[in-house]
Amino acid sequence: MQQSVSIRDLSLNFGNVKVLERLNLDIAQGEFIVLLGPSGCGKSTLLNCIAGLLDVSAGQIFINGKNVTWMEPKDRGIGMVFQSYALYPQMSVEKNLSFGLRVSGMKKDEIDRRVKRASEILQIEPLLQRKPANLSGGQRQRVAIGRALVRDVDVFLFDEPLSNLDAKLRSDLRVEIKRLHQRLKNTMIYVTHDQIEALTLADRIAIMKNGVIQQLADPHTIYNKPTNLYVAGFIGSPAMNFIEGDLRDGAFVAKDGTSIPVGSYAYLNGAGSGPAVLGIRPEHIFVGEAAQGMPYQADVEIEIVEPMGSETLAWTTIAGKPVTFRCSSDIDIHAGDKMRVGFDVARGSLFDAKSENRL
């Protein structure tokens, strides 16, 4: 299958600062890729390189099989949506949408047709004559998306398009973007540091750290089989619980001597041994009856309870480490309660303590 966007050994330096180093990424036609990572890891930089707004230091970029490394942004077949909307303040919404088309010298009726179509899709027809200053944040972002839409491009680049919006609007627009993708079926590269956005929107997520892609996989794999400690800790809220210890004789022995059976764990390359870290997500620790039959069980005292509405978060200590677990809000649970909890390492992850990679 033809790749929509291919990035080959891309490096980018700002002076002496290496922001991206030998980065490789292949994105299939119509795929929704989310670049997720902490602030300053180079997400925007990568997007700007793809857009042609930054000159790369080394490497190549292909879009639809064409080498666009030296091409101008407008010739790359991309549309870009920015975090701060970047609408031209002195132009009406209609002029904002049509600016790129007018620059390219397109015929008037074709421009009108495209502006009409985009404004229908985004439901901004009543706003066409307004100036950006007279729009709400959500409307502005829609216009910004429309500006990419009218250009009829193959690849959409989004740089944190929703992070200036309030929580409610963000989740609304998130759904709209997903709908838009299902309708248009073009390739989308979407930068965010909101993991909910990443998990809900992406076909595949690329987790970045210091300019290096740590893991590129579908949301399910990223969440359940994180490739290293960094990804495991970055994804998930509340975060995964980690217990340090040693793997010996088919069991995980925590620092305090607690032995946890790992017989059910599916190793990547055969059983490991030596210092390791066990990671288990809060929702994979079961309580009460559900704990029965788990390979590892323990009687613990509940320390703190945080009711979240749909579920309850509880804090306790397992194998000498503070651990959180989730349970249904129907369960009557209070600080000071003694309960039986249990989990199966098959649902968790084991990492080599030194390399921090998944075992």
Place this chain on the structure above:
Amino acid sequence: MSQTATMTGTAPATATTEPSGPRPKPFFTPKRIIIYTTLVFFSLYFLFPLYVMVVTSFKTMPEIRFGNIFALPSQVTFDAWIKAWTSACTGLTCEGLAPGFWNSVKITIPSTIISIFIAAVNGYALVNWRFKGSEVFFAILIFGSFVPYQVFLYPLVIITRELGIFGTLQAVIVVHTIFGMPLLTLIFRNYFASLPVELFKAARVDGAGFWRIFFEIMLPMSLPIFVVALILQVTGIWNDFLFGVVFAGTQNYPMTVQLNNIVNSAQGTPEYNVNMAATVLTGLVPLIIYFVSGKLFVRGVAAGAVKG
């Protein structure tokens, strides 16, 4: 029941002593008194000479010689103004300030337009189209603003002479444009740097080039800074004496030089009323520019305050 009724009935009486609603602001607070006294003092300090100038310009010479410089004119006459404009002696000729006024106009308009345009493009390029050595270029330009004018004077005389424009209006225009460059470029660069880069990037993605982005995206957002530059340049160039007297040549002396010639002429008795009228006339243009564009300026800032 009746008790509560009386309670509510008395409530308004206590309300006058209890804080409620907007806090009363007494007019005579120490802070206000100090502020207004200072303001009034400085206004008088600056307005008084102006008052003396204006009243003197409307007097006849005999009345001036009488000595009461603060008194209003007993008989208002425009003779001094007419003489200052049309027939006062400015060196060799006696045609008043009018030719000087037009020379100043011919100098100020092109110098202002050219210097602002070049500086705006400079600032825009320095911010958005960084090129190799753009930082060095900028540093050199800024350094230029710290070198005293006098140092450049003689080299510039030679350069303009070699170019064959010494003693012409073009020479003054070129010199004003050069000397306006450092400060104006700095102003424009800082202004453009304060605009969101993403706007520029969006325009690039939309396919617009250097000039298109400059004229269609950047300029419409830059009214306030253009007005600032306009005020700076018009007042600066109009009030300039040095470059006018050095580079323009006698035919093209700007108004300031001619004013100096009128006021400092050694022949005859000094005509104070004419001098005063001539001075007010010369200062009028920057004053008008300031009043007109000051309003524009405020409007521009207010319009630019709402980011799109």
